[in-house]
Structure formats: C-alpha cells, structure tokens
Amino acid sequence: MEITDYELFEVPPRWLFLKITTSDGTVGWGEPVVEGRAKTVRGAVEELLDDYLLGEDPLRIEHHWQRLYRGGFYRGGPVLMSAIAGIDQALWDIKGKHYGAPVYDLLGGAARDRVRVYQWIGGDRPADVGDAAAEKVDAGFDALKMNGTPELRRIDNPAAVDAARNRIAEVREAVGDEVDIGVDFHGRVAKSMAKRLVEALEPYEPMFIEEPVLPEHNDALPEIAQHTTTPIATGERMYSRWDFKEVFEQGVVDLIQPDLSHAGGITEVKKIASIAEAYDVAMAPHCPLGPLALASCIQVDACTPNVLIQEQSLDIHYNETSDVLDYLADPGVFEYDDGYVDLPTEPGLGVEIDEAVVRERAEQEVDWHNPVWTHDDGSVAEW
Structure with missing residues (x-):
C-alpha cells in the first residue's frame, strides 16, 4: 500500500x-x-x-x-x-x-468510557452570558467556557475589572456551584491586568483561567500564579513538545490545551500529554474547529489518562454559515449526553465524512479572518 x-x-x-x-x-x-x-x-x-x-x-x-x-x-x-x-x-x-x-486502540486502548465536553457561551465581546449559561445547562452541559473580557488597555480602569467580575458573577448565579466555568483571557490581557483580574475573579471559583498572557510572555506566569489559586491553562498557540518545556519546568500551569490541528497532530499531542502527566498537569485539547479536528481530539482523549475535558465548537460564535455536524454522514457520533460524548467505535478517526457536502461547500467563497481590534486611540488591540 x-x-x-x-x-x-x-x-x-x-x-x-x-x-x-x-x-x-x-x-x-x-x-x-x-x-x-x-x-x-x-x-x-x-x-x-x-x-x-x-x-x-x-x-x-x-x-x-x-x-x-x-x-x-x-x-x-x-x-x-x-x-x-x-x-x-x-x-x-x-x-x-x-x-x-479506532485510533485509540492502536495507541494503547481506552483509558475511559466517555469524554466530558464543555460548551462555549457569550461570544468574542461577552454579553448575555447568564441566560446563555442557563440555556446550556438545561441542555445537559455541566461545564461552560466564556471570554473574560473584550479588548483591554495594558493598564485599564476599575470599571473594566468590575465588568469582568460582574460577567462571571452573572454566570455563577445562573448555574450554581455544580457547574464548571472556564474563563478565557484569549491572550488579550497584559500581565499588569492579568494579575488584577485573576484576583477579582477568584471568589467565583473558575474552573481555570485560560491564556492569561500570550505565550511569548509565559515567563510572566509564575508572577500571575502568585495572585490566585485558580488553575492556570495555556497552550493553544504552542505547537510542539519543545514549546511546552518551559511551562512544565515552571510548575505553575495546571492545564495544557494543545490543538490537534496545530500542534503536530495525534502523534505529537500524545507525546505532549505524556510529558504533562509526568509533571502532574492535566490536558484539555483546544478545538474550536471542525469535525475531523474534534474526532482526532476524542481519539487522543480516549487513551490519555490525564485528559480533563474536551473543547468542542458546536454553536460557537464563529460557526455562522456551517457547523460541525453538517459535514458528517452520521452526526450521531458527536451526540452529547449529560455533557459527555461516547467513545467512537468505528475504525480510524471514527467519523464518516459526507464527501458530497464537502465538495458542494468547497465551491463557496471562504474568506474568514479574525477581526483586528483597536483601542480608542486607534492603536491595535489584541483580539
């Protein structure tokens, strides 16, 4: 062959x-x-x-x-x-x-029976998060993730901190203490503000604070960690086991989030996960992407002991024209039950792509680019 x-x-x-x-x-x-x-x-x-x-x-x-x-x-x-x-x-x-x-059988076999997933709420500039959170919990999810802030100045005012605090307070009030809430800083927060925000959000007990600073500023993570007991997550913009070496050696990151479509695929992320396990670090693969990325994640999740939870992009704010299930011959493979997805049993990645739909939609014009935000003075802000 x-x-x-x-x-x-x-x-x-x-x-x-x-x-x-x-x-x-x-x-x-x-x-x-x-x-x-x-x-x-x-x-x-x-x-x-x-x-x-x-x-x-x-x-x-x-x-x-x-x-x-x-x-x-x-x-x-x-x-x-x-x-x-x-x-x-x-x-x-x-x-x-x-x-x-299934791929997970070739990588040592299943280490769990099903994989927990979380659901996005709130959009890029988070709003109406309380109602959205309650709706997703009613749909069976017991773990949510939201953006913590819109764009911020490098040193912003107390109102910006209050707004972030009020958003997570709104979600916590809507869903109670038995639902986990991840808060994504999206790398849009400078370390000066990250220190203030992690302290402000701690009373609402986030599941984790994600990407409190950009990966090029990972050297600031130990200082940020001194301001909170909330678990710190990062890694969606880190692409190999060598990129993760520094955060493992720092000992302050609790959750890594490599992306199966960015960090070298199944082969590399399985290795990254094994190194993380040696440092007592959990993994929650990043996946705001399509069905093949998610299928790859679930294969690694299935056979990896230190996987905590899986991101997935159903109904995420980016998916305005097509969604994950649109490209599958059998969408039931990603059916979520009480916030979990069963392990696939079909060979390979465990999904069957509807090639006719792929070919049809590939004829459409695709021109997605992330927004470029600016501050009030016209300077470029982190998105």
Missing part, C-alpha cells in the same frame, strides 16, 4: 479538509488549518505531500512525522505544524481503517 493522491477542500466557516487516498482505495481525512490562514497552510500541505509522501507507505507514521518535521532546516511554528497535524490525522485514519480499529 502506498499514498497515491490527495485533495484539499477549503470549506465554511473557516476550515480546511485533507483527503489522502492509497493504492488499495483506503481514504484518510485530516484537518490542517490555521484559522484565517487556510490558503497559507494549503501551500505547506501540498509541499510536504509532494516532496515527501506521495508513493510512500502510509502506515509508517512516526517515520513520516520525523521526516516532515526534521526534513527542513526551519522548523516549528503554526503553519508548518498545522500542515503536519492534518497529514498526521489522515495517516492515523488510514492506519485505523487498515487494521479495523
């Missing part, structure tokens, strides 16, 4: 799907994308497949991962690692189908 062909499909709302075909007709799917940079990642995927993988045995996944990563003098970063990630997902899909087993 060898890799004979591949196709890429850019589809709404902001995803890129990869289909790899082998000489025996086996097909594997992956999701290599950087949100807002799909065309750039497409070029990287094409280069890697054309230069390294066409004509190769798809089952030698570790060998191929090493060639794709180490075969270039310049390594890492979101574009290359996302391209590798989607290819890696597709190769695991092929391997699972070849052996007639």
